[in-house]
Amino acid sequence: MTTALNPRLQEIADDFNSMPGKDRLQLLLEFSGELPALPGRYAEQHDLLEPVPECQSPLFLAVEVDPNSVVHLFFEAPPEAPTTRGFASILHAGLDGLTADEVLATPAEFTSQLGLQDLVSPLRLRGMAAMLARIKRQIRDQRAASAPA
Amino acid sequence: MALPNDSAPKFLQYAHPEMIVSTEWVAEHLNDPGLVVAESDEDVLLYETGHIPGAVKLDWHTELNDPVTRDYVEGPGFARLMSEKGISRDTTLVLYGDRNNWWAAYALWVCSLFGHPDVRLMDGGRAKWIAEGRPLDTVTPERPRTDYPVVDRDDKHFRAFKEQVLDHLGQPMIDVRSPGEYTGELLHMPDYPQEGALRGGHIPGAQSVPWARAAAEDATFRTRAELEAIYQGEAGLEPADDVVVYCRIGERSSHTWFVLHHLLGFPHVRNYDGSWTEWGNSVRVPIRRGDSP
Numbered sequence: 001m002t003t004a005l006n007p008r009l010q011e012i013a014d015d016f017n018s019m020p021g022k023d024r025l026q027l028l029l030e031f032s033g034e035l036p037a038l039p040g041r042y043a044e045q046h047d048l049l050e051p052v053p054e055c056q057s058p059l060f061l062a063v064e065v066d067p068n069s070v071v072h073l074f075f076e077a078p079p080e081a082p083t084t085r086g087f088a089s090i091l092h093a094g095l096d097g098l099t100a101d102e103v104l105a106t107p108a109e110f111t112s113q114l115g116l117q118d119l120v121s122p123l124r125l126r127g128m129a130a131m132l133a134r135i136k137r138q139i140r141d142q143r144a145a146s147a148p149a
Numbered sequence: 150m151a152l153p154n155d156s157a158p159k160f161l162q163y164a165h166p167e168m169i170v171s172t173e174w175v176a177e178h179l180n181d182p183g184l185v186v187a188e189s190d191e192d193v194l195l196y197e198t199g200h201i202p203g204a205v206k207l208d209w210h211t212e213l214n215d216p217v218t219r220d221y222v223e224g225p226g227f228a229r230l231m232s233e234k235g236i237s238r239d240t241t242l243v244l245y246g247d248r249n250n251w252w253a254a255y256a257l258w259v260c261s262l263f264g265h266p267d268v269r270l271m272d273g274g275r276a277k278w279i280a281e282g283r284p285l286d287t288v289t290p291e292r293p294r295t296d297y298p299v300v301d302r303d304d305k306h307f308r309a310f311k312e313q314v315l316d317h318l319g320q321p322m323i324d325v326r327s328p329g330e331y332t333g334e335l336l337h338m339p340d341y342p343q344e345g346a347l348r349g350g351h352i353p354g355a356q357s358v359p360w361a362r363a364a365a366e367d368a369t370f371r372t373r374a375e376l377e378a379i380y381q382g383e384a385g386l387e388p389a390d391d392v393v394v395y396c397r398i399g400e401r402s403s404h405t406w407f408v409l410h411h412l413l414g415f416p417h418v419r420n421y422d423g424s425w426t427e428w429g430n431s432v433r434v435p436i437r438r439g440d441s442p
Contacts, residue, residue: 009423029197080247082194120193121210 005110006102007074008093015030017115022098024073025119030036031093038076049076050138052131057081061086070098075131083120089126091135100139106132151267152184152241159274162373164414168387168407169370170243170269170361172278178205187277187291189246189256199285201278203236205292211254213259215266223303227263227340228299233294238266238300245271245278249364251404258403258420262302270407280367283312295365307406310391310417311427314352315434321390323380324351324361324427325405326397332437337427352395356384357442363408369388376413388415395421395428 005013016024042048042062049060059079062074073096075088095103111128155174160166178184178200186204188196196206207213212230215222222230236242242265246253250270260268271278279285304310308319329335333349351357362379365371371379380386392409394402399422410418428434 025194026199028215029194030196030200052169081192082198083192086194118216119211123210127433 004107006094006098006106007114008098011109012090012094013110013113013115017113021119022025024115028086028090028116028120029082031089032082035075035077035085035089035092035125038074039057042074042076049074050134052127052134057084059084059127059131061134063142064076065100065139065142070101071098071135071148072096073135083124084127087125088131090130091131095135100143104136105138106136108132151239152178152181159372162318163412168269168411169272171272171406172281172283175201175245175271175278176283177245183239184241184243185234186243186245186271187234187236187246188265189252189257190275191247195275197287197289199287202284202286202288203290204245205236205290206244207234207244207256209255209259221259221262224299224301226229228297229300230311230420231265231297232295235290235295237295238298240267240295242268242442243271244268246272247275247412249276249361249368249404250274251360251400253399254407255403258307258399258406259371261307262304264303265299273367276368300328307419309395309421311421311431311434312393313419314393314423314428317391317393318352318435319354319377321386321392322352322355322385323358323384323392323394323405323409324396325356325358325394325402326351328357329360330397330425333355333436346397346425348429348436349434351430352428353435353437355395355442357440358384358405360396360404363405366387370408370412371414377406377407380409380413386415387427388413389417391417391419393419393421395424397425398422399424 016027049062052059052061061075064072073092075092077085077088108129113123116125150405153439154167155170157171159213160169175186186201187207188200188204189207190196212285213221238346244253252374253274257268257270324331333353336346336349363371363376386392394405396402402420406418406420411416
């Protein structure tokens with residue numbers, strides 16, 4: 001059973017699934033190259049970022065929920081970890097700028113809807129699921145902290 | 150037809166200098182017929198970002214493992230894979246990769262189960278090639294398909310299974326994981342919680358020698374004298390010993406298997422690829438916690 005994805009993530013999943021295996025890896029590599037660099041405030045204060053040890057290579061992320069309840073995502077992963085960067089970039093392209101509710105509605109198993117299991121291995125995909133879980137947890141934590149007592 | 154050995158003085162000290170070549174040697178022989186260079190990395194996309202010109206990609210997870218059973222491919226699958234990569238039975242196959250050649254050593258060990266006659270590691274791997282400013286290419290080479298023969302996998306000589314490790318208790322064993330995994334403090338490798346086990350500790354009698362001690366800062370193997378000081382001096386192994394090495398899924402211990410068997414020349418070294426993800430999840434096998442073997 002698949003749960004509905006937001007239109008942007010759905011489009012990304014459709015793109016991946018519409019192409020043969022080799023091209024899917026190439027698309028993942030393109031995502032990897034498109035991951036936005038960290039803004040200065042995070043680059044200078046690295047401890048504001050949360051590590052994601054479930055990824056096989058070092059990955060750090062930060063989540064901001066602005067007063068309009070819009071989510072902004074920030075990631076950092078080294079160039080020698082292109083798969084991890086690709087996963088982060090998919091999440092950025094699919095979720096950054098959506099509302100907190102829309103991000104929270106992303107099904108945890110969406111990583112299995114990209115058609116990458118056989119190419120990338122389920123083990124490696126678990127890193128992306130962990131990023132999503134941590135993003136959602138940060139959104140919930142921030143909401144709880146800003147809720148009126 | 151096999152290519153010449155790399156006669157660098159450092160390699161000549163090793164028991165089997167024919168198993169290892171330098172980045173210089175690879176640069177010099179890159180266009181020789183009879184040579185295939187293959188990159189094997191942890192990150193499945195790293196090859197695509199740039200690799201040694203002409204090198205093919207060999208993925209440990211999606212190509213060398215059976216997709217269903219926890220095992221390696223069988224003879225027909227290996228023959229198909231090698232044929233697709235343009236590798237013949239008489240090809241000199243040189244493997245290299247990221248992380249101190251960790252995954253390249255694993256690929257070499259799997260090739261050894263099929264007795265590929267001439268397979269070597271490039272000392273220092275991907276990191277050294279790049280550090281030396283040597284060229285990288287993003288073009289995936291089109292090698293003509295070969296007709297690699299179907300060879301049965303031989304699990305007797307270089308591979309140990311759980312039952313054999315139980316029989317081996319009391320004989321030399323090396324646990325190559327991190328100290329925290331060895332003592333039982335960690336149930337997984339640092340930063341790899343998805344490959345955990347239900348119980349922590351080590352196989353009773355196994356000595357702790359973390360695998361990366363065999364590598365120098367630049368990802369090359371340490372010299373023979375340095376390796377002897379670690380494995381024969383500190384760990385007290387004798388070359389004639391029957392040794393079992395293990396880690397968590399058998400990849401880091403492939404690196405140590407290469408060191409003991411090929412660089413130090415121990416004839417009887419087996420890699421227990423079930424490793425801690427099997428042992429630490431098994432019912433009623435003995436486990437020891439703490440620092441001592």
